[in-house]
Amino acid sequence: MTDFINAFKTALGLIVTLNPGLVEILFLSLKVSLSAVAIASVLGFAIGGTLAVYRFPGRGAVVAVLGALMGLPPVVAGLLVYLLLSNAGPLGVLQLLYTPTAMIIAQVVLVTPIIAALSCQACEDLLEEYDEQLRSLGASPRAIVLTLLWDGRYRLTSAVLAGFGRAIAEVGAVMIVGGNIDHVTRTMTTAIALETSKGNIALALALGIVLLATAVAVNAALMSVRRLALRLAYA
């Protein structure tokens, strides 16, 4: 119990004093995860919308794989990107390993299937209702995808939120490709892992509390944007 009380005190202290170390890793965490989610959203919307509308051989298999990849363990995503970026790997010349860029790439790999699969589901549901009407209006498949993505915008925000939750909370992928280097690739989750292993439970818990609060705040911000849009608009 004292651990918890100490943790809260430490957390409060870190926040109130705007501890520069905390601000740095919090900022990096947000930068990495928000960038990854932004990129994964563009990719995921495109993949999900395309899978919902276009019919091609192997489509069912792709959808199934995507569903399975939603549960991709972060360490596996990290390992894949590590192999890609390591000196011996195909992209080794880029020298990206142990940089924030590598962490963003790893989280994109982790999050894109989630956003793609959820977008695909949202578009498929809408398509059932819209298909004949849109084809009657002369819509090309591409125009149908764009129409579905726009009309599914509320469900797509949920997909983005799910992706963000996954990215901000994961530790395995950023640890492997980032290396948890102080001032370079240390994020909230890798710092928590490190402090815990060093026995600084109170500090680790404090970081955890800050991370949780940040995740809740980002979620709340996105939800209120979504509610505002809903109220203004045309669900």
Added chain:
Amino acid sequence: MLDPTHPLNGLGTAFGSARAPLPVELRALNYEASGKLVIDNANLKIETRGITAIMGPNGAGKSVLLRLMHGLIAPTGGEILWGGRQMDRELSRRQAMVFQKPVLLRRSVAANIRHALGLRGVGRKERAIRVDDALKLAALERHASTPARVLSGGEQQRLCLARALSLEPELLFLDEPTASLDPASTLAIEKLLIDAQRRSIKIIVVTHDVGQARRLAQDVIFMHHGRIIEHGYADSFFDTPRSEGARAYLAGGLVL
């Protein structure tokens, strides 16, 4: 519409259309789905410029026939000709369809019309003009920025019809457009259809409403079990139906 020499301007109407090529012709048309012959050897020649009504009991194949004629589904046999030409994508873009259940996008009333025009490749300026005209036509000007899906059933169907008309189709299909509407809303739709028909848009409408068919139709097609049983002028169809099925249907009896 802005062209003062447009032949339709004298009628003071919103949307002009090229005169639809006729006839609409079905030749030995078949549609098979899940091993069932849903449309069974349909032969038909629609030549009237007036409104054509398709009637028949539930499951007769009326909706499937409409979707075939509009090119939404492909026949498994036979052919559809319009003005002597095989139905194709270009032709189906000169048609429009109003579905039984209004399909409205999750956007404003005006945006629903605007998007439809955009999909048909209508330019930005022309689009704005046609959106205004369509809103006026549907008497929905006040609701231009209302979410389309909160409109009442009658308003939704008026919007669907106005949206279809804004495309300036030469041929317009409607599938039971007033099936779930009250009398006032039904009348509003019928008035729009009569106006459209006067502007030489060829209209083919599925309806269960005998009164409606009498008010609107010049000719009636009667379907039963996927077959076209009768096709004739409305007056003679209602006064002296030739088939047993049509007699029973019109008498409100069970049609088996």
